[in-house]
Amino acid sequence: MRRFRVAVALAGAVLASSAVVVFGAPPEASAAPAYQMPFPCGQVWSGQTRSDHSPANAVDLNRANDDGDPVGAAAAGRVSRVANEGSTSYGRWIEIDHGGGLTTRYAHLSVQRVAVGDQVSPGQLIGNVGTTGGSTGPHLHFEERSGTSAVRISFNGSQILYWGTRSYTSHNTCAANNPYTPQAACGSGFQVIDWAALGSAGTTYLLYNGSTNCVATIKSTSIGTASATSAFLEVQGGTRTTDSGSFAYYAGPVKKSAAGKCVRWGGSVGSSSYTSPFEHCG
Known part of the structure; x- marks a missing residue:
């Protein structure tokens, strides 16, 4: 799968918003949630x-x-x-x-x-x-x-x-006390392009490095203790490859090239699972 994107420098970008500009001392929120960055873990x-x-x-x-x-x-x-x-x-x-x-x-x-x-x-x-x-x-x-x-x-x-x-x-969706990120599982150069939460059990991630897709499922329960965990990747028209077993921290990585084709991906931790449609085509 190939992704065509344009990098734009925005150091001086200005939002043309109808929102009201706040002057003076900004108000502070009280009892706010533990907000995280709105991006996948490790980015x-x-x-x-x-x-x-x-x-x-x-x-x-x-x-x-x-x-x-x-x-x-x-x-x-x-x-x-x-x-x-x-x-x-x-x-x-x-x-x-x-x-x-x-x-x-x-x-x-x-x-x-x-x-x-x-x-x-x-x-x-x-x-x-x-x-x-x-x-x-x-x-x-x-x-x-x-x-x-x-x-x-x-x-x-x-x-x-x-x-x-x-x-x-970002520390968002990072499994508590799990030392592994999806990038660590898939290797240098991979970036998260999609993910799905598996309830509180973990998260399955789809990553890409410019030529290859990678799927890893990172646990957020029973960390350090072997338990049923899986990750899979399927290129449209091809066979599905699955890494499944009792793992202490994560399943995967499962890697495939999919130039010009769609992929189906997902994974599981215990009884919680996710299967995507065929997507991320191109």
Whole structure:
């Protein structure tokens, strides 16, 4: 499978949003969820904040060739908005209600994968990075909000840099105390392009390195103790390859080249399993 994408430098990108710019001392959220970066475990993203952003406490998140990258929920909640502002403001965007007046917003998406009323778990796939709305290139505009105001953002319990640019590593969907990431399982050069949560048991990931697909299932229960875990990958028109057994940390990697073809992928931990349709074609 090949992915054709355009890298766009966005160090000076400005969001043309209808949201109100927040001046003065920003409000702070109280009793906020343990928000994580809205990206798969282990990914490194550059986050930019600036005082002339709208709203000022939002962050623009970028990395090379990020157009189409998967976006996950920063915390558990209920989808409260799925909207499309066309060529202005947020473009395609999603809001998740985390209770107590606390919400998160995800803007400029190319694809929205949830509907209003959906309950989402931490890290669950909700959309893909894009450049819709008032955007000059692919990136994710992200906000943490309390009531009607955007508040300063924290990832994994730590507030991000205001004002400027800094790199952050995602801990979203990382299995607690599991030392292995999907990148560690698949090897150097692989990047997560899709994933599916297996309840609280683990997560199965699809990765790609420019020529080869890789699937790994990372456990988040019974870590260090051998238990039934699997990962599989199937190229359309070919046979399925599965790594299945009693594993202490993860199943896989299962690797295949799929130039010009679609793939079906998935995995399991215990009784929790996922099987994708044929997708990621090209």
